[in-house]
Amino acid sequence: MLRVPSSIQTSQFEMLSIRRADELRADGSRSDGSEMTFVAYRSDVYPARNEIFFEEHAVVVVLEGEKKFSSPTQELHVHKGQVLFFQRGCYSMNESIDANYRSLVFFMNEKMLKEFVGQHLSLFKAASPPPPADLILSMSASPTFVTFTQSLLAYFGGKSPYLNELLRLKFQELLLHLLELDAKATPAGQLQTILLQIYQGQKADLDYLMSTYLLKPLSMSELARLSGRSLSAFKRDFEEHFHMPPGQWIRHKRLEHAQFMLRNTPKNVSEVSMEIGYESVSHFIKAYKQQYGFTPKQAV
Numbered sequence: 001m002l003r004v005p006s007s008i009q010t011s012q013f014e015m016l017s018i019r020r021a022d023e024l025r026a027d028g029s030r031s032d033g034s035e036m037t038f039v040a041y042r043s044d045v046y047p048a049r050n051e052i053f054f055e056e057h058a059v060v061v062v063l064e065g066e067k068k069f070s071s072p073t074q075e076l077h078v079h080k081g082q083v084l085f086f087q088r089g090c091y092s093m094n095e096s097i098d099a100n101y102r103s104l105v106f107f108m109n110e111k112m113l114k115e116f117v118g119q120h121l122s123l124f125k126a127a128s129p130p131p132p133a134d135l136i137l138s139m140s141a142s143p144t145f146v147t148f149t150q151s152l153l154a155y156f157g158g159k160s161p162y163l164n165e166l167l168r169l170k171f172q173e174l175l176l177h178l179l180e181l182d183a184k185a186t187p188a189g190q191l192q193t194i195l196l197q198i199y200q201g202q203k204a205d206l207d208y209l210m211s212t213y214l215l216k217p218l219s220m221s222e223l224a225r226l227s228g229r230s231l232s233a234f235k236r237d238f239e240e241h242f243h244m245p246p247g248q249w250i251r252h253k254r255l256e257h258a259q260f261m262l263r264n265t266p267k268n269v270s271e272v273s274m275e276i277g278y279e280s281v282s283h284f285i286k287a288y289k290q291q292y293g294f295t296p297k298q299a300v
Helices: 110-120 143-153 161-186 190-200 206-213 220-227 231-241 245-263 271-277 283-291
Strands: 002-004 014-019 035-042 049-052 057-062 066-071 074-079 084-085 090-091 100-107 137-140
Touching: 014 283, 035 074, 035 161, 057 066, 057 074, 066 220, 066 283, 074 084, 084 161, 090 206, 110 161, 110 190, 137 161, 137 190, 143 161, 143 283, 161 190, 206 220, 206 231, 220 231, 220 245, 231 245, 245 271, 271 283
Parallel strands: 002 049
Antiparallel strands: 014 035, 035 100, 049 090, 057 084, 057 100, 066 074, 066 090, 084 137
């Protein structure tokens, strides 16, 4: 599974990064600012379908061509002029439908999103609609948004001493444009709801989170981020809700799924082992026998 933006290679993409302002440590000293990938541009065709984990919320702007994206609840065929907002999580991205596919991908650090909402709370006073059920929001680019994206292309390869400050302004401009597109979308206001929830620190429902991501190869820290919690809070809330530690619960549920597949599908032990996230078949067999008292082959 690709993890973006951390998996993005400069040999594959052109990138612009924002260096965040220095932050105070707990002891009062200043830490060095770190870079956040702001936008990546790619013009060649993706070779095959990829499973992707968006480590940050992301916006994909389709400049040319067509492509297919899917979330646990959606299948989207996108084309030039569409603007997609991806909530942090796992997605499938199919190969480009034509050789002309080009896109800009923006990554939205949660701290900067909270700062933006805090600076523009007056834009979020209107009653918000219920949170969207789908993880991908689709909007149509306006003429002014197209002009905005075109203005960014000139910054790739730029060496201006003011580039970082200009990109921080572009981040704000991007969000304001997106709110404008969101107000004209159907249904309207869903992005506004998501941003307000991020600002308020709302946490994800653990039942929904685990049913969606049970079989995905995500670390405990990644699951905690998806839930909107720190790692320690995620472990505490998880154990209170499910009455066992997350690692134990995940292992138990994955092996239950393995037993179902072995008895109801033609998949062999190796295929089932891989599907539930075991890299070693021998480790899968050992865990399965420990839970059920017999080997996977005896379950068939």
